[in-house]
Amino acid sequence: MNTLSRFNSFQFARHGDKQNSAFFEEYLQKLLEERDRVGLTDLIQEIDALMITVDPDHSIQYIAELSLMTSYHYLVTLESEQHWTHVLRIDLDSPDLLIREVKDPNFRGIFRSLNEIYPVGARKPNSRYMGEIIRVTNMHEVVKLQEDREFRFFTRDEVRKMELPDNVAISKPSPYTHNIVGYMQRQPGELRVYALGTSTIRSDVQAAYDAAKNQQARLRIDDLILPVDHLATRVYSQNREVAILEYLSWSSYYFWGAYNIWDQNSSTNVTKSVHGLAETKSPAKVFTANNTPYFVNHLGKLASPTETFVRNYGPRLHHVALSVKDGMRDGMENIEFVVDAIAAQGKGFLLDVIGSKEEGLKQIFSNASEHSSLIIEYVQRYDGFDGFFTRDNVAKLTAAAGVEEGVLEAQAKLSQGSGSE
Ligand SMILES: [Fe+2]
Known part of the structure; x- marks a missing residue:
């Protein structure tokens, strides 16, 4: 292993009893060695945000539910042509939640098509977890290294058309999990910024959030x-x-x-x-x-x-x-x-x-x-x-x-x- 690498992804004890194939063990070793050697392990840091999409008219109720059941707070809403994207946050030491509501029930996007061929998934065509945004210290470098390894990304133009944050590199959905991965460049201590649409605090979202948070405090679970x-x-x-x-x-x-x-x-x-x-x-x-x-x-x-x-x-x-x-x-x-x-x-x-x-x-x-x-x-x-x-x-x-x-x-x-x- 390259001694210049700061990280060794093999320093951890293995748990469990599930047997893996020889293919898995061989490529686990090879992929992580390569990841450490080329510097990706160092460049790619923590999960910075979780992205969830919901059907039209569901985001306010969902935010009320999350405000009661989790420690998330409503921060701001980013409005773009086809979506409302609400940012929920605990603090900068844990991931944000981006709750994205499709405005038009007839809107057809890639996340909808991932639901539509499944009998239960299709009933709520715009509702699903989309994936996580991971903090990286150099987005250009990470994207280049990943493209060298055959990983694919949406183009900047496609990201804009999907109305995802312009400052995030977005992967093509995984064929195995159907989730996407986003990379956002941010140094420790810098604020999290999502370059998307017009930023507002919606009074209807704020009212639903306030009511649920007051209830959470009354219940003494906050x-x-x-x-x-x-x-x-x-x-x-x-x-x-x-x-x-x-x-x-x-x-x-x-x-x-x-x-x-x-x-x-x-x-x-x-x-x-x-x-x-x-x-x-x-x-x-x-x-x-x-x-x-x-x-x-x-x-x-x-x-x-x-x-x-x-x-x-x-x-x-x-x-x-x-x-x-x-x-x-x-x-x-x-x-x-x-x-x-x-x-x-x-x-x-x-x-x-x-x-x-x-x-x-x-x-x-x-x-x-x-x-x-x-x-x-x-x-x-x-x-x-x-x-x-x-x-x-x-x-x-x-x-x-x-x-x-x-x-x-x-x-x-x-x-x-x-x-x-
Ligand atoms: Fe679990």
Whole structure:
């Protein structure tokens, strides 16, 4: 390895029991060695923003939901011809959320086309997670190095036409995750600026935000919900390894490890920043895939909630996990206190809080948002537990997500309606 490289993406212990192919292990080594050697690991830093698109007239309600359920604050709205893009922020030590609403229901863009061929995804054609913007120290250099490695970007003209920030280099969507990656040049300490449209503070958005934040404060949960911990993407079974290798090539993340979740016939694969950043600053990226493809599952009556999700929605982000501060309030674990308070406001959860202090963490999934289709996970870690999850929790969460409304409905239709479609 080149001794000039400041980073060594191989300095981390491997976790988990999921067996990878010889192809994966060989190219993991080669790709990360190259990434370190050419300087990309150094040039590419933390996740600076998460981009989500929603259908017309959904962004205000979604911002109200996020203002109650997360620690994000409404900052500003960027108006362009076809979109409203609302910027939500906690602070500069955690990623922004860009919530982008399509103005015209007949608008047809690339993110819509990624939804439309999937039976459940198509019902909310403009709603999906788009991808993350990653901070880089030299955008020109990073784009050039990535293009040398066959990665593709939208042209400046295409970025303008899509009404994405003009100062961000935007990748073509991944064939495996359907997510994009943006690179934005920013030095530590510089402000985050999105060069897009006209900047305004919309009074209707501000009013919805204020009402939800006041409610959050009244419920005494505003100081308990912390920034994003991880982002979990679901991909087809055959794309598990390539999706991970591709993401490691776009980012400066390393392969932390993967666990087989036997009774759900899937695996959970974790990648994290090599720069030693806390997840609150640069969330872990998790990939979940079925162990076997859909067409063999009937033979062994194998569970396949992950594959079913991907077939119904398309490969995409499944949930955003938020940390809950370790501790207790009014005699309850903080996570239970937060969930009870939010559930009392009419928000549903897919299961009860699971896990225990002894195992190191407790977790829960909310219902999928009607605005973005994204699930919110809350996770409370005890006494600085540094493991990422417990196998038992993941099995329960995966099973619960498998009976999520959209997935269950489509499954029921499939089993009743054979021959009718
Ligand atoms: Fe998760």
